[in-house]
Amino acid sequence: xxxxxxxxxxxxxxxISSFPAISDYGVIGNCHTAALVSQxxxxxWLCLPCFDSSSLFARILDLERGGFWSIQPSTTFESxxxxxDNTNVLQTTFTCNQGTVSLLDFMEITDxxxxxxxxxxxxxxxxxxxTVEITCTCVPRPHYAQDIPQIQxxxxxxxxxxxxxxxxxxxxxxxQAQSLTCCITLQAGDRVAFxxxxxxxxxxxxxxxxxxxxxxxxxxxxxxxxxxxxxxRDSVVRSALALKLMTYAPSGAIVAAPTTSLxxxxxxxxxxxxxxxxxRDASFTLYALLLAGYSxxxxxxxxxxxxxVRVEKTGIQILYPITADGQTVEQTLDHLQGYRxxxxxxxxxxxxxxxxxxxxxxxLSAVHFAWKTGKYNPVDLWDDIRPMLDWIVEHWQxxxxxxxxxxxAKRHFVYGKAMLWVALDSGVDIAETLHLPGDCDSWRxxxxxxxxxxxxxxxxxxLQAFKQSYEDETLDAANLLLxxxxxxxxxxxRMVSTIDATIKQLVSNGLCYRYRSADDGxxxxxxxxxxxxxxxxxxxxxxxxxxxxxxxxEQMLSRSTSLGLFAEELDPSSGEHLGNFPQAFSHIGVIxxxxxxxxxxxxxxxxxxxxxxxxxxxxxxxxxxxxxxxSSR
Numbered sequence: 001x002x003x004x005x006x007x008x009x010x011x012x013x014x015x016i017s018s019f020p021a022i023s024d025y026g027v028i029g030n031c032h033t034a035a036l037v038s039q040x041x042x043x044x045w046l047c048l049p050c051f052d053s054s055s056l057f058a059r060i061l062d063l064e065r066g067g068f069w070s071i072q073p074s075t076t077f078e079s080x081x082x083x084x085d086n087t088n089v090l091q092t093t094f095t096c097n098q099g100t101v102s103l104l105d106f107m108e109i110t111d112x113x114x115x116x117x118x119x120x121x122x123x124x125x126x127x128x129x130x131t132v133e134i135t136c137t138c139v140p141r142p143h144y145a146q147d148i149p150q151i152q153x154x155x156x157x158x159x160x161x162x163x164x165x166x167x168x169x170x171x172x173x174x175x176q177a178q179s180l181t182c183c184i185t186l187q188a189g190d191r192v193a194f195x196x197x198x199x200x201x202x203x204x205x206x207x208x209x210x211x212x213x214x215x216x217x218x219x220x221x222x223x224x225x226x227x228x229x230x231x232x233r234d235s236v237v238r239s240a241l242a243l244k245l246m247t248y249a250p251s252g253a254i255v256a257a258p259t260t261s262l263x264x265x266x267x268x269x270x271x272x273x274x275x276x277x278x279x280r281d282a283s284f285t286l287y288a289l290l291l292a293g294y295s296x297x298x299x300x301x302x303x304x305x306x307x308x309v310r311v312e313k314t315g316i317q318i319l320y321p322i323t324a325d326g327q328t329v330e331q332t333l334d335h336l337q338g339y340r341x342x343x344x345x346x347x348x349x350x351x352x353x354x355x356x357x358x359x360x361x362x363x364l365s366a367v368h369f370a371w372k373t374g375k376y377n378p379v380d381l382w383d384d385i386r387p388m389l390d391w392i393v394e395h396w397q398x399x400x401x402x403x404x405x406x407x408x409a410k411r412h413f414v415y416g417k418a419m420l421w422v423a424l425d426s427g428v429d430i431a432e433t434l435h436l437p438g439d440c441d442s443w444r445x446x447x448x449x450x451x452x453x454x455x456x457x458x459x460x461x462x463l464q465a466f467k468q469s470y471e472d473e474t475l476d477a478a479n480l481l482l483x484x485x486x487x488x489x490x491x492x493x494r495m496v497s498t499i500d501a502t503i504k505q506l507v508s509n510g511l512c513y514r515y516r517s518a519d520d521g522x523x524x525x526x527x528x529x530x531x532x533x534x535x536x537x538x539x540x541x542x543x544x545x546x547x548x549x550x551x552x553x554e555q556m557l558s559r560s561t562s563l564g565l566f567a568e569e570l571d572p573s574s575g576e577h578l579g580n581f582p583q584a585f586s587h588i589g590v591i592x593x594x595x596x597x598x599x600x601x602x603x604x605x606x607x608x609x610x611x612x613x614x615x616x617x618x619x620x621x622x623x624x625x626x627x628x629x630x631s632s633r
Contacts, residue, residue, distance in 0.1 A: 001080040001095070018063055019340050020044070022262060023561040023577040025060075026081055026090040027242070030107035031249040032117055034258035036060060036581070037105050039081050041092050042070035048163070049119040049198055051248060051255050052275045052326050054143045056163065061261060061345050062336040067141030069165075071103055071123055071194065074133040074183060083563060086223035086237060087216050088245050090563075099130020101186055108211045109218050117249065120197040122208050122215075127186035136194060138165055138180040144333050144347065148178050156182075164199050168192040227293025232594040235557055238564040239587035240292050243285050246584050251307075252300025253277040253322040254285045257568070257580035263342035264526040264569055264579045271342055273349050274568075274580040276319045276328060279309065279359045280403070281584050283366035288591040295375055302367075302376060309363070311387040315395065316363070318356045319349060328352040354401040355410070360388055361419025361426075365485065368426035378430050386438050389427040393439075393446050396420050402469070403478050404514055411469040414458035415478035418487045421450045425486075451487070459494060465501035466494070468515055475505055476515045477532035480539040490542025499539050508572040510555050512536050527569040527578045530556075534589025541596050553593050566590070 025036040025044070033053065036045040044059040044066070058066035072079075077096040084091055089106040103125055108118040125134060140149055142161050149160035156167040158180050165171075171180045184192060193208035222244055228236045246255050260273035286301050308320055321328055330348035338345050367385065370376035378385065396417070399410035424447035431438045458479075460467040468476035479498055483490035506513045511528035512535070533556055540549035559575060560566055566586035568579030 001078045021576065022567050022581050025581065026083070026563050027245065027258065027565065027582055028088055028090050028105050028107055029245040029258065030109040030117065030119065031245065031247055032119060034245060035107070035121060036259070037090055037092070039079050039092065040070070041072040041079065041094065041103055042068050043105070043121070044068050045259060046121065049201065050323060051258055052322055055145070056140055056142055058141065058145050058336070061339055062145060065141065065145045065336065067139045067145055069138045069196070071125065071134060071136045073101065074135045081563065084216060085220070086241070087219035088241055089212070089215055089219065094132070096132060099132045099188070100128040101132045101134060102126045102128055104212060106212065106215045109215050118197070119201040120195050120211070122211055123194040124208060124212055125186060125192050127188045127190040129188050131185060131187050133183055133185045136167060136182050136184070139177070145336060151178050151180065153180070159199065162198050162200065163196065165194070165196045167194050225294050228595060228598065230594060230598040232557070235564060236292055236591050236594050239590040240289060240294065242565060242582050242587045243289060243584055247300070248322045251322060252304035253320070254282040254301065254584065255322060256281045256585070257583050259580045260347055261342070261345040262339055262567070262578070262580045265342070266340050266578070267342055268525070269344060270526055271338065271344065271346055272580070273347050276349060277322055278319045279316060280318070280362045283362040284588050285584055286366050287369060288588040290370065290373060290375060291595045292591050302370070302381065305363070306381055306384060309384065311391050315355055315391055316359050316388065317352065318354060318359050319352050356402060357396070357400040357413070357416035358403050358419035360392055361422035361485070364388065364423040364426040368430060371430065379434060379436065382436050385427060385430070389424060389438065389443050392420050392423055393442055396446060396450060411471050412457070413469045414454060414466055415476065415481060417450055417454045417458065418482055418485065421447055421454070421487060422485050424450070463501055465498040474515060475502055477502060477506055477512050477529065477535060478514070480532070480535040483542045484535070484538050490539065491544060495539070496543055499536070499543055502536060507536070510552065511570050511572045527571045529569055530566050530583065530586040531589045534593050537593050538596055541600060546600060550597060553597065557590070
C-alpha cells in the first residue's frame with residue numbers, strides 16, 4: 001500500500017519524479033481498447049474507441065499536457081489495488097483518516113464482435129467505512145493532447161468532441177483550463193458510478209451496476225476455460241486474461257501492447273508504438289492460449305490471417321493496423337515530453353517496411369500446431385500458405401532486418417534462417433499428410449540446405465555458441481529458440497554451450513538481454529528483455545536442467561508487478577519495468593514455461609491435454625515444440 005497526496009494537493013509543476021512507475025499501473029479493457037489506471041486512481045492512458053485511436057488521456061506521456069481522469073480522496077490517503085478474482089476488473093482501495101473507499105474500474109463488454117461494441121469506461125465508487133470526501137477531476141485532451149476541447153456542461157453530464165462523461169452529481173467547469181471537477185461524500189454502503197463513452201457508443205446496460213456484473217461474468221467465463229491446473233495457475237490465468245484483453249474482437253487481430261512510447265531506457269529514444277498486430281506476436285499468442293486450454297480462441301486469428309496476410313514482392317508484411325483504415329506511418333509528437341523526459345514520442349511504426357524472414361516460420365508453425373492439436377484445418381488457408389513456401393524457395397538466401405527489427409544494415413540472421421527451415425518443414429508435413437498441391441520436393445530440398453548452412457555458418461568457434469548472424473561474432477538470445485522450434489536437440493553439445501555462453505555474457509542479475517554490442521541503428525541502450533529470460537528457461541528445460549529452470553521461473557514470477565503483469569523489459573539493477581505495458585510477449589512466456597514444466601512433471605501430474613498438445617507439437621524429425629516457440633522485436 002502506498003501513501004499519496006491527493007492530486008489537488010500536489011505541486012502543479014511536473015517533475016520526473018512525479019511520474020508513477022510503469023509497474024504502478026493496472027490495465028482495463030473491452031477487447032477493443034484499453035486504459036491504464038494508476039494506483040492512485042487516475043486513468044493516465046486511454047484511446048477511444050480502438051487501441052490505435054488517438055489518445056484522450058495521455059498523462060503517462062506528459063504530466064502537464066497529456067490529460068487524465070482521477071478519482072481519489074480529497075485528503076492524504078494510502079491506496080492499493082488488485083483485480084477481482086479471475087477478471088480484468090480493477091479494484092483500488094483508498095484508506096485515509098476519515099475512512100475507506102473502493103473504486104472499481106472496468107470497461108463495458110459483451111460477447112459481440114460487432115465493430116461498434118460498447119466503449120464505455122465505468123468507474124464505480126463504494127463507501128466501505130467512515131465518511132470520505134472524494135474528488136473527481138477530468139481533464140480531457142483529445143488527439144494526443146493536440147486539442148483542448150470546448151466542454152459543455154449540463155448538471156452531471158458533460159460533452160466534448162465526440163465524448164460524454166457522466167457524474168452522479170453536478171460537474172464544475174473550469175472554462176479557462178477546460179477541465180471538470182466534482183466532489184462527493186460517501187458513507188459506508190453508498191455506491192455511485194461515473195461513466196465515459198463516445199456519444200455514438202451503443203449502451204447495453206442503463207444501470208452501471210448491471211454492466212459491472214456482466215463484465216465480471218465475461219472475464220470469469222474466459223478465465224474458467226483455462227485447463228492448466230499446475231502450481232502456477234494464478235499466473236497463467238492472469239497472463240491469459242492480459243492476452244485476451246489485447247485482442248481486437250471485431251477482426252481477431254492482436255496488439256503487441258496497448259501503449260506507445262513507454263521507453264526501454266529512461267531518457268532514451270527507444271520508444272515505439274506497439275498498438276499494431278505483428279504476425280509474430282499474434283502467432284505466439286495463439287500458441288500460448290491453445291496451450292492454456294483456450295481451444296476456441298484460434299478461429300478469429302485465422303480468419304484475420306486469411307483476410308489480411310498476402311505475399312507481395314517483398315514477402316509478408318510483418319505488422320498490420322488492427323483496422324483496414326489504420327495508419328502505420330511513423331511520426332513523432334514533439335509537443336509531448338515523453339515518459340520521464342524520454343523522447344521522441346512516436347505513433348506509427350517504421351518497421352512495417354522491413355523484411356523479417358522469421359515471420360514465415362512463425363505463421364506456418366502456428367498453422368501447423370493448431371492443426372496437429374485438432375483445432376484448425378489448414379486446407380482453408382492453403383491457397384495463402386503455398387505462395388509463402390514458394391517465396392521462401394526463391395528468397396531464403398537474402399538478408400533481412402531480423403527478429404529485433406534492427407534499423408542498421410540487413411544481415412543473415414541465424415534465427416531468421418532457422419525459422420525458414422521451420423516454415424518449410426511445417427509446410428511439407430501439412431502438404432504430404434493432407435495430400436495438398438505443392439512442390440514438396442523443392443521445399444524439402446531447400447529445407448535441408450538451410451539447416452546445413454545454418455549449422456556451418458551460424459556457429460562460432462570463437463564464442464562456442466550460435467551467433468547472431470553470419471556476419472557478426474556476437475550472441476543473440478533469439479538463438480535460445482533453436483531447440484524449442486525443433487531445429488536442434490536441446491541436449492546437443494552446441495546448444496548446451498550456447499546456453500552457457502548466453503548465461504555468462506547476456507545475463508545480469510538473473511535477467512537476459514537480447515544482445516550486446518550490436519549496431520542496431522538506434523542510439524542508447526535498453527534493459528533486459530522479459531521474454532528472453534523465459535526463452536532461456538525453456539532452453540534449460542530442453543537441456544534437462546529442470547531444477548535450474550524451475551528456480552529461474554520462480555524468480556521471474558516474483559518480478560511481476562503487484563497485479564501479476566509484465567512490461568516488455570526489466571532493469572536488472574533496479575527491477576524497474578520498462579517499455580510498453582503490458583506486453584503480450586512477456587505473458588506468452590509465463591504461460592509457455594508453466595506448461596513446459598507441467599509437461600515434464602515438475603509441478604505435479606501432467607494434464608492429458610497438455611501432454612497431447614506438446615506431443616503433437618514435437619513431431620518426429622525436428623518439429624515445432626510449440627509450447628515455447630516465441631520471438632520478439
